[in-house]
Amino acid sequence: MSETSTKSRNYVMWIKLAISVFVLLFFWIVPASSYGLTNITVVEQRVIAVFAFAFAMWVTEAVPSWTSSVLVIVLLLLTCSNGSISFLKVEGVKMISYKSLMYAFADPTIMLFLGGFVIAAVASKMGVDVQLAKALLKLFGKKSEFVLLGFLLVTGLFSMFISNTATAAMMLTFMAPVLRHMPVDGKGKIALAMAIPIGANIGGIATPIGTPPNAIALKFLNDPEGLNLGIGFGDWFGVMFPYALVLLLIAWALLMLLFPFKKKTIELVLEGETKHGWQLTVTYITMAVTIFLWMFDKVTGLNANIVAMIPIAIFCVTGIFTKEDLNQINWSVLWLVAGGFALGTALYETGLDKHLIEAIPFQTWSPIVVIIAASVVCWILSNIIANTAAANLLIPVMVTLAVGMREMLVPFGGETTMLLSVTLAASLAMCLPISTPPNAIAYSTGMIETKDMMKVGVIMGIVGLVLAISMLVVIGKLGYFA
Numbered sequence: 001m002s003e004t005s006t007k008s009r010n011y012v013m014w015i016k017l018a019i020s021v022f023v024l025l026f027f028w029i030v031p032a033s034s035y036g037l038t039n040i041t042v043v044e045q046r047v048i049a050v051f052a053f054a055f056a057m058w059v060t061e062a063v064p065s066w067t068s069s070v071l072v073i074v075l076l077l078l079t080c081s082n083g084s085i086s087f088l089k090v091e092g093v094k095m096i097s098y099k100s101l102m103y104a105f106a107d108p109t110i111m112l113f114l115g116g117f118v119i120a121a122v123a124s125k126m127g128v129d130v131q132l133a134k135a136l137l138k139l140f141g142k143k144s145e146f147v148l149l150g151f152l153l154v155t156g157l158f159s160m161f162i163s164n165t166a167t168a169a170m171m172l173t174f175m176a177p178v179l180r181h182m183p184v185d186g187k188g189k190i191a192l193a194m195a196i197p198i199g200a201n202i203g204g205i206a207t208p209i210g211t212p213p214n215a216i217a218l219k220f221l222n223d224p225e226g227l228n229l230g231i232g233f234g235d236w237f238g239v240m241f242p243y244a245l246v247l248l249l250i251a252w253a254l255l256m257l258l259f260p261f262k263k264k265t266i267e268l269v270l271e272g273e274t275k276h277g278w279q280l281t282v283t284y285i286t287m288a289v290t291i292f293l294w295m296f297d298k299v300t301g302l303n304a305n306i307v308a309m310i311p312i313a314i315f316c317v318t319g320i321f322t323k324e325d326l327n328q329i330n331w332s333v334l335w336l337v338a339g340g341f342a343l344g345t346a347l348y349e350t351g352l353d354k355h356l357i358e359a360i361p362f363q364t365w366s367p368i369v370v371i372i373a374a375s376v377v378c379w380i381l382s383n384i385i386a387n388t389a390a391a392n393l394l395i396p397v398m399v400t401l402a403v404g405m406r407e408m409l410v411p412f413g414g415e416t417t418m419l420l421s422v423t424l425a426a427s428l429a430m431c432l433p434i435s436t437p438p439n440a441i442a443y444s445t446g447m448i449e450t451k452d453m454m455k456v457g458v459i460m461g462i463v464g465l466v467l468a469i470s471m472l473v474v475i476g477k478l479g480y481f482a
Contacts (some may be wrong), residue, residue, distance in 0.1 A: 413476020
């Protein structure tokens with residue numbers, strides 16, 4: 001990169017930082033009365049300022065999203081907690097427990113995600129992912145349309161338990177030789193390349209560990225001091241797996257319609273090595289037992305967060321997962337998620353959530369309009385910034401809305417409809433190359449143009465949101481999550 005280009009990027013970064021700091025200071029110093037909230041405390045105003053700062057930082061991406069998340073937690077600790085700087089402490093005003101904010105880095109939901117990361121790392125290290133992908137893809141034969149379906153479903157399946165970025169990269173390795181031999185003037189290559197990000201993004205919906213927004217939503221849905229719904233891993237999977245499967249089949253039909261194959265058959269040449277020996281056996285058994293315990297957590301009585309610690313312990317003790325492997329864990333995602341948890345803690349412990357509930361005229365709002373509007377906002381935002389950052393910003397606010405509209409939401413499936421519709425909207429955002437890492441990976445093949453991605457992304461987003469809200473209303477009325 002040239003020196004001029006580097007200076008230009010640094011200049012833009014400082015402008016973005018300046019804008020974000022200005023937003024922080026503006027909300028910090030404006031008169032409290034301008035918020036329209038009754039009896040708002042100075043600490044609550046600081047929380048609003050930090051929240052606005054987080055929004056500005058995540059939208060502008062002045063620095064990496066996870067860095068902004070850490071900065072948000074530090075700001076809350078320094079200015080809003082009972083361990084903050086002496087001259088910023090306010091007598092007689094409830095401040096946030098600094099321990100509660102720091103717990104965000106080791107929340108049980110973080111451990112659930114960490115367990116998923118360890119399983120994914122070991123599966124990749126031992127070649128389990130390659131072996132399973134090869135075996136599964138062979139089941140779909142050589143007919144072009146079924147090869148496409150195979151890539152969609154297998155990518156979706158892997159993304160339920162492995163990082164969608166890692167899944168997309170692996171599946172693209174299998175697909176690369178195929179794409180090179182596709183007819184130059186055919187559209188089928190676009191369908192195949194698009195199958196990777198669609199499968200990866202949608203597949204992650206099916207499990208709590210499939211994508212960070214899921215974990216964020218589950219945390220707030222199950223928080224004993226919040227909604228306390230007790231939704232287990234198996235409960236989530238029982239609803240979201242069929243939903244994801246239906247969406248993948250719709251995507252298959254859409255891709256065949258928009259990008260028909262010119263070549264009727266495709267020859268797959270699948271390469272990749274798998275390690276052998278006792279370690280591979282231990283890996284398979286541990287993965288199988290962990291997934292079983294996750295699926296039947298309500299039967300065994302073992303919380304999914306606790307189950308996530310089992311593979312960590314086994315793989316570490318047996319030496320399958322080493323110190324070097326630990327360095328490969330995607331800690332940035334965990335820290336990004338922690339920022340959202342800290343914002344939620346700040347809203348609750350300062351009492352700002354109650355003041356927001358008192359100030360918003362819920363009785364004049366149509367619940368279904370609020371649900372649709374929030375979902376659309378999250379979908380649009382997630383197409384522009386990281387879906388985890390979008391979920392971090394919106395889900396804590398949606399919890400407050402859900403509590404305030406609890407009675408009004410009953411005919412529409414309750415609080416879960418509001419929170420989960422926003423959560424699913426984040427995963428349905430795939431209109432642009434920058435929307436998700438799998439999109440960027442697929443775009444890098446050179447087989448896809450932005451207009452192709454936009455066309456498919458908009459259609460899948462609309463269809464996905466309509467199905468999601470309809471499904472959540474129905475299962476909410478049936479009391480599935482009650």
